[in-house]
Amino acid sequence: MHFLTSNSPFIAPQNSIQKMMLWLLIALTPGIFTMIWQFGYGVLFNIIICVSSAIAAEALMLYLRGRPIVPFISDLSAVVTALLLALALPTIAPWWIPFIGAFIAIVIAKHLYGGLGYNPFNPAMVAFAVLMISFPKSMTVWILPNALLPNGLSFSDIFAIVLNTQPNNDLVDAITAATPLDEMKTQLGLNQTTEEIKSASIFSSLAGQGWQWVSIAYLLGGTLLLFKKIISWHIPVGLLSGLFVISALFYLFEPGITPSPIFHLLGGGAILGAFFIATDPVTAATTLKGRFIYGVLIGVLTYIIRTWGGFPEGIAFAVILINMAVPLIDHYTQTRVYGHK
Amino acid sequence: MKLWRFNGGLPSLAEHKNESVNLPIEHAPVPAKLVYPLRQHIGNAATSLVCVGDKVLRGQKIAAARGLISAPIHAGSSGVVTDISDHLIPHPSGFSAPCISIETDGLDDEIAPVPHSSFQQLSIPELITIIRDAGIVGLGGAAFPTAIKLDNQSKTRNIETLILNGAECEPYISCDDRLLKERADRVVEGIEILLHLLGAKRAILAIEDNVPDTFKSIQSAIAVNNNHAISAAQIPTIYPTGGEKQLIKTLTGKEVPSGGIPADIGIVSINVGTVHAIQQAVIEGRALTSRIITVTGEGVNTPRNLEVRIGTPISTLVDVCNGYTKLAERLIMGGPMMGFALLNDEIPVVKASNCILVASKHEAITDKKAMPCIRCGLCASACPTNLLPQQLYWFSRSEQLTKAEDINLFDCIECGCCDVVCPSHIPLTQHFRYAKSALKVQNHEKHLSDIARDRFEARDARLARDQAERAERLRKKKAVLKEKPAKEELDAAINRSKAKKQIASESKG
Numbered sequence: 001m002h003f004l005t006s007n008s009p010f011i012a013p014q015n016s017i018q019k020m021m022l023w024l025l026i027a028l029t030p031g032i033f034t035m036i037w038q039f040g041y042g043v044l045f046n047i048i049i050c051v052s053s054a055i056a057a058e059a060l061m062l063y064l065r066g067r068p069i070v071p072f073i074s075d076l077s078a079v080v081t082a083l084l085l086a087l088a089l090p091t092i093a094p095w096w097i098p099f100i101g102a103f104i105a106i107v108i109a110k111h112l113y114g115g116l117g118y119n120p121f122n123p124a125m126v127a128f129a130v131l132m133i134s135f136p137k138s139m140t141v142w143i144l145p146n147a148l149l150p151n152g153l154s155f156s157d158i159f160a161i162v163l164n165t166q167p168n169n170d171l172v173d174a175i176t177a178a179t180p181l182d183e184m185k186t187q188l189g190l191n192q193t194t195e196e197i198k199s200a201s202i203f204s205s206l207a208g209q210g211w212q213w214v215s216i217a218y219l220l221g222g223t224l225l226l227f228k229k230i231i232s233w234h235i236p237v238g239l240l241s242g243l244f245v246i247s248a249l250f251y252l253f254e255p256g257i258t259p260s261p262i263f264h265l266l267g268g269g270a271i272l273g274a275f276f277i278a279t280d281p282v283t284a285a286t287t288l289k290g291r292f293i294y295g296v297l298i299g300v301l302t303y304i305i306r307t308w309g310g311f312p313e314g315i316a317f318a319v320i321l322i323n324m325a326v327p328l329i330d331h332y333t334q335t336r337v338y339g340h341k
Numbered sequence: 342m343k344l345w346r347f348n349g350g351l352p353s354l355a356e357h358k359n360e361s362v363n364l365p366i367e368h369a370p371v372p373a374k375l376v377y378p379l380r381q382h383i384g385n386a387a388t389s390l391v392c393v394g395d396k397v398l399r400g401q402k403i404a405a406a407r408g409l410i411s412a413p414i415h416a417g418s419s420g421v422v423t424d425i426s427d428h429l430i431p432h433p434s435g436f437s438a439p440c441i442s443i444e445t446d447g448l449d450d451e452i453a454p455v456p457h458s459s460f461q462q463l464s465i466p467e468l469i470t471i472i473r474d475a476g477i478v479g480l481g482g483a484a485f486p487t488a489i490k491l492d493n494q495s496k497t498r499n500i501e502t503l504i505l506n507g508a509e510c511e512p513y514i515s516c517d518d519r520l521l522k523e524r525a526d527r528v529v530e531g532i533e534i535l536l537h538l539l540g541a542k543r544a545i546l547a548i549e550d551n552v553p554d555t556f557k558s559i560q561s562a563i564a565v566n567n568n569h570a571i572s573a574a575q576i577p578t579i580y581p582t583g584g585e586k587q588l589i590k591t592l593t594g595k596e597v598p599s600g601g602i603p604a605d606i607g608i609v610s611i612n613v614g615t616v617h618a619i620q621q622a623v624i625e626g627r628a629l630t631s632r633i634i635t636v637t638g639e640g641v642n643t644p645r646n647l648e649v650r651i652g653t654p655i656s657t658l659v660d661v662c663n664g665y666t667k668l669a670e671r672l673i674m675g676g677p678m679m680g681f682a683l684l685n686d687e688i689p690v691v692k693a694s695n696c697i698l699v700a701s702k703h704e705a706i707t708d709k710k711a712m713p714c715i716r717c718g719l720c721a722s723a724c725p726t727n728l729l730p731q732q733l734y735w736f737s738r739s740e741q742l743t744k745a746e747d748i749n750l751f752d753c754i755e756c757g758c759c760d761v762v763c764p765s766h767i768p769l770t771q772h773f774r775y776a777k778s779a780l781k782v783q784n785h786e787k788h789l790s791d792i793a794r795d796r797f798e799a800r801d802a803r804l805a806r807d808q809a810e811r812a813e814r815l816r817k818k819k820a821v822l823k824e825k826p827a828k829e830e831l832d833a834a835i836n837r838s839k840a841k842k843q844i845a846s847e848s849k850g
Contacts, residue, residue: 001656001665001669001672001685001686002684002685003669003670003671003672003682003683003684003685003686004670004671004682004707005433005435005671005681005682005683005684006682006707006708007433007681007682007768007770007771007774008673008675008677008678008679008680008681008682008755008757008770009677009678009679009757009760009761009770010671010673010677010678010680010682010700010704010705010706011354011355011512011677011678011705011706011757011760011761012703012706012761013709013760013761013762013763013764013766014353014761014762015719015762015763015764016764016766017712017715017764017765019764020717020764071710071712072712075712077715115713116712116713116715117712117713117714117715117716117765118713232718232722281715281716281717281718282715282716284716286716286718286721286729286731286732287718287721287729288718288721288722291718330732334729334748335348335721335727335728335729336727337599337726337727337728337749337752338347338348338586338590338596338597338599338725338726338727338752339586339596339597339598339599339600339601339726339752340598340599340749340752
């Protein structure tokens, strides 16, 4: 009797990219629901536009590059990129913001660098950075949390704002504000103390109204990823402890005019960044030691950008900048192989 | 007993031991034909001692070891040598190689064994000779001639610890486990022989903690024997804990230096099946002609643990297990992690064969659709030698082989853990096998070209030296000539001859 031959091991793989991406999507859901609960349905528009544009862009690029479309689309990596971008965008951004963002992420940041596995920079963060620099007005206006909008905002209101059919500036002005990080930075620049600043309604006991709960929901999702071993602890712990330690140092040094470490951790995108963005394996360091260092560097750089840089939020720029350091980090953090000194 | 942990491994690998672990060892019948590849061990192929038509007995040496690293081969039953030519061998390449074929006569006559009631009476060289002449090689799968391992090391280095490897970490395989359950006393006696031979202080027999009843049977055998130097250890069931380097780390916390051997750190590690063969050779005086093999998988009707004559074609073993099922898709020798797939079942089992896995479609995958590497690092977390498979893959794939060598490609034990955890389904192990063999070729070619260059340079230097010497000689001659002007010399010579002639004419006249 004759048999087929091939090479060992013959045991089927235990894991797949699709499975990992699916867990990422699952882990993002608490954050998405909290977003809806705290900031209304706007985020759903972002998600729908981002994800569908990203899938279209992915299919187009795969077609143009002559790559098999079905296996690469079904790996869900484009969906995850799109979702991360969607969650980072203001929830009442006009429709073309997520649309352009998704194309920048998939076409430029991913496929022009070689597609899945080859891109040196985090695609979602590249898109975010491009949007932030190109359209600062649309990118810095955030809707007020539901707690501060007594009448709420109907689905059709948001629809109109997103599609820009009724450019009712009064309405938009009435329902939007700067983000807590933005407000903090602006007011600190006007020589206010943190106590004075935090008395404003967009702030809350821990960080910002609404924001703190979204961050905590991401923390839950991130814990799920750790528990399911989709990510290792090194990057999130490195990033958050880097951010915490440096902000705590400055907080102890100048408590009145420096936001607290808790505010830094929960007030912006630090938790989302630590568990979902910086952990993108393609663009992160690969050795465990290297990942910790990578995380710490992003955390510290985020603080530097938030405090002394030109933008209120620094996660995206910090991730992109430290992405560049990855080959160097990997080179200097090689493991000690069995039997070597 | 304190245990250590090696990096990674696969704690969650499905063990598939239940199919065969509770089945007692049965004797497989002697087949009509036995086939013996002349190379079934690491080192030189053995040299045939028989001719076509020769009658042989069980235990008769039919091929002799050639050189130091080699092992003799003995007939598994009585019969007639029918053929000495190329036959398919169990090897991943699917190649044929020289084999001795014996048609058995059904009598199973045996050459008279030379038993020794007590091994203590034998000197160490005598013991080594017995082990070498019995054709014993590592039965755990590596098939390294055991005598060399025991001989060299006991002479040149001080061995403190003897490790008996009963950690059968590959899924499906249960031959060592059955051996320890049923013949623990023989194994323990074999350990005593080795302790005596090596002068080691202690012996540790390691088995995985998924077979507690085997542990009990070993402990009672050790208790009966009452040798305090021998102990048994239960170690966590984590593939590949039965790998020599991983087992040494687990039991002693020490690491075999890269490129070195366990003896460098005072350890000798031997598979329990090999120990059993040593006991049989020394005490019973029988050469290695049979071994225990697990025949299992969804592709056979009745999985079994069989005591098999080495040289038996696989088809005979499958017949003993009531034939193939409809699910039979792949024929694998060894386990599903490190074994290799065979082309057909006419191939014989050899000394190193511990398992025949007739796998169904879902037990052994045929083809993996690889996606790009996403650098997730799961491979590095699973690597039991703490390599960075992802970076090795990068360098092997882009043919930057020396870079792969720099990050320790040759420390890869090809266990397959990285393959199993890779979410992109990249055949990493196969890439590393390729890179290793390409590097070996490259290094060999470099060695040859180095020799050629050295030779060329030596010749150039020699020619230059010769020329310089010739020039020097010429120069000296010229210098001498210059010191005495030629004209004077010539005149002097003419004068001398004139004077001679004058004297001659004067004497005539």
